[in-house]
Amino acid sequence: MKLYNTLSGKLETFHSSNDVVKMYVCGVTPYSQSHVGHVLRAVVFDVLRRYLEFKGFLVKHVENFTDIDDKMIQRAESTGVSTNKLADDNINIYLSEIKEMNILPAHVYPRATQEIPKIIEMIEGLIGKGFAYCIEGNVYFRVRKDEDYGKLGRRSLDTMIAGSRVEIDENKEDVMDFALWKCEKPGEPSWDSPWGYGRPGWHIECSAMALSHLGFPIDIHGGGQDLVFPHHENEIAQSESYVGSEPMSRYWLHNGLVRLGSGKMSKSDGNLVTVKDALQNHSADELRLFFLSAHYRSPLSYTEEGVSTQTRAVERLRNAVRSTSPGGSSYTVQIGDFKKRFISAMDDDLNTPRALAVLFELSRHINKGIENGYNVVQIQDTLQGLCNVLGLTLAEPIFNREPEFFPLINLLVDTNAELRSRGREDLSGNMYEQLRVSGISIEEILGVGGQAPKSLDGFSSSDADKIITILVELRDIIRSEGLYELSDSIRERFGDLGFILEDSSTGTKWKRS
RNA sequence: GGCGACGUAGCCAAGUGGUUUAAGGCGGGGGUCUGCAAAACCUCUAUUCGGCGGUUCGAAUCCGCCCGUCGCCUCCA
Structure with a gap:
């Protein structure tokens, strides 16, 4: 199987480093409800996991919640609840939506606020090695010390700084240095640390959670393309500097972003359709088919009409699987050839559009077989099985x-x-x-x-x-x-x-x- | 300004040098079946791949330029 590795910028043959494929996927910051872009990401990595398991791999899947950051604090303040309560509520909604979307739950859902000791341990280690420094209760990562900084996003510090919009903080040694630990501000949640009360910066929590739940290195690290820089770049910098070896993850996979109107779907811009609203108008299968009908690395424009056209397509698959097969002699179709084509499509960096084409061809053969009075049970079983690999349920809509x-x-x-x-x-x-x-x-x-x-x-x-x-x-x-x-x-x-x-x-x- | 991605039928979307005079889905036309409708099946729906040049025996696929759309460089799946 080949997967596109953002780190090398190439398709690479995937090999597991040991018995279990260790997969870490960046989840959401639970300050508000999730949108279609989040659930697309979840579906993409769900399909990756299902396909790896189909290929015989064992997968350990970890997905985090970054439940403390600026947005969490702001939203909690403005709505008058604790950051904890805010996180709990939104996490619960997210998990129920994941379930409704037929997405396999991760094996572990760590939360940043529950990993503070590990985070502190890492920051101490980084300071000890000279990769970080503390100024007035803030700890920063020293990017100049990390000679291969920028390798994931393929950019250099100098080109990034030129013409960039990095905020100037006089305290930092270099404008590109980023916070590992932020000094407490009055009224904000904080934890005790060797540098005084404060909270973790963005990025370090993922390094800590990946390390404590999966170890080092991991096999697959995933997320949306908008996380390549700075989030994943900084994770690499911290983790590899802390451990003293590389890579932090053998494969870095990034899904394309969902567009809405002229720009990308984004929580902070308010340019979004919530998962809740999407599921109100469309079934889980429809949404999933819509996502999978394009390659996971391409951008996808979300329109109601675009999803709605999947209704008929889902029905087509469902009819084929559920139609009653005549008994008697079997319809002769080279099932093995179809399976091979499905596998070769999926092996090619999860080419789900090509894989789906195979499923639709199988559907046509089933219908043709039935029309001619042949037994098509085996083909139907094959189709249902391959649909399962893509996470399509083909379930009847629920009685209301x-x-x-x-x-x-x-x-x-x-x-x-x-x-x-x-x-x-x-x-x-x-x-x-x-x-x-x-x-x-x-x-x-x-x-x-x-x-x-x-x-x-x-x-x-x-x-x-x-x-x-x-x-x-x-x-x-x-x-x-x-x-x-x-x-x-x-x-x-x-x-x-x-x-x-x-x-x-x-x-x-x-x-x- | 720097880095990157993309532009294929009415719409969505595979294909990235010759078994492709371009998969699959949606939509549309015609037909079969049926009292009718639906489903299903058959068939048609891009001589052409943003534009212009070039490389090659051969290009949607490689190179150059131009036009257009988008992403990242700042919080973001």
């Missing part, structure tokens, strides 16, 4: 009780009235008998005969399924008797409720849209 249930009952009642007005008490009676057998009482639900309407709490998705199935079967009878006007109107009303009815010679199938 409140908006669906009463309209469904209304449809049932109206259909009943229609039948009776046509003098088909036989069919209406038949329907009620079916409902009774299924343990569903319309009278109870509607509260007929002076009873209070029954609460919906007792009804589940499977009750809704029963009612739908009974109605669909009834409609089949209506259809077979040529009452097309009525059957079409029932299908239309199902459509309004978000259900698709597909008629065929072997009966009617229904599904949620």
Whole structure:
């Protein structure tokens, strides 16, 4: 497998250094809700992890939360909560969104504030070796001492300083020196240290967490492209200077950034769509397919329309996997060839667009096989398996009780009235008998005969399924008797409720849209 | 100002010297099936890869220039 290593600027063949692939991915600063860019990053590294595991590697995945920094402090102050509470709340939201996106949870989620001893230990070590110095309670990293500083971003100190917008701090020896430890300011959270009360600077927490949870060196260090400089550059400088060897990470992987409108999606600029809003309008599979339809290193423009077009594509895969296969002889397709093509695409720096093309071709073969009466179970299993490697669930959309249930009952009642007005008490009676057998009482639900309407709490998705199935079967009878006007109107009303009815010679199938 | 990325059909997006007179998805046209619709299948939808030059037997793919979009150099996934 080849991966693009930012450090070398080339595709490199990936080898694990030992039994377990040690992967550290830079997570979020939990001062507010996450946006689509964060979840894209999470999906990219989720796919990397799933694919490594598919290839037989064991992966230890660590993802951090930087739960103390300027933004955390500002936001906590302005909302009147502690930085801890702020972090807890946003972390909980993030983790539930990760789950909804079918992203495998990291094995460890360390938090900066819980790694203070390790951070202090590292800073002391850096001072001891002359890589850092303390001035008035602040500790800075001495970039001039680190001769290969700038190697990740491929830039030199001098070109960076020329024409740059680095803030001038008279205390620092060099404008490019960055803070390892920041002196306490009144009212801010702080920890005791050899340099007085204060808090860690940005960057050092990741070095400390990677070192304590994964050791040195690690195999893969990941994050968004906007972290290359200065965050990852500084991590390298600190970690390699502290340990006294290199590399800190054998591979550095960076995903492309999400664009919204004319610029990149960004939390601090407020140019964003939250994960919450995205998941309100789109399913996890739709979002994931949208992300994976472009290469992970290219920028991706987020538009509602762009994600929405994935609805049909997801459905295509879902239909192929879920359609009932005829029994009998197997459809002859070289499954091995498709798997090979999938693997060769993924081996090529996770070329998910090419991998997806293979999945869509498999889908077409499944449908063709079914149409010709062949057994396609094996191909379906292959497709489902490869979808799993990409983290696509192909799950049916979830039943939403409140908006669906009463309209469904209304449809049932109206259909009943229609039948009776046509003098088909036989069919209406038949329907009620079916409902009774299924343990569903319309009278109870509607509260007929002076009873209070029954609460919906007792009804589940499977009750809704029963009612739908009974109605669909009834409609089949209506259809077979040529009452097309009525059957079409029932299908239309199902459509309004978000259900698709597909008629065929072997009966009617229904599904949620 | 410095460094870097990108520009492929109506839209999204692979392909980076010859089995590609350019995958796949969405959209659209035509057809098959069907009472109709949907799904599905078949078929068509870029003689051409931002523009202009050059290298080569041969370029979307390499080189040069130009135009355009974006990222980093400052907090950022």
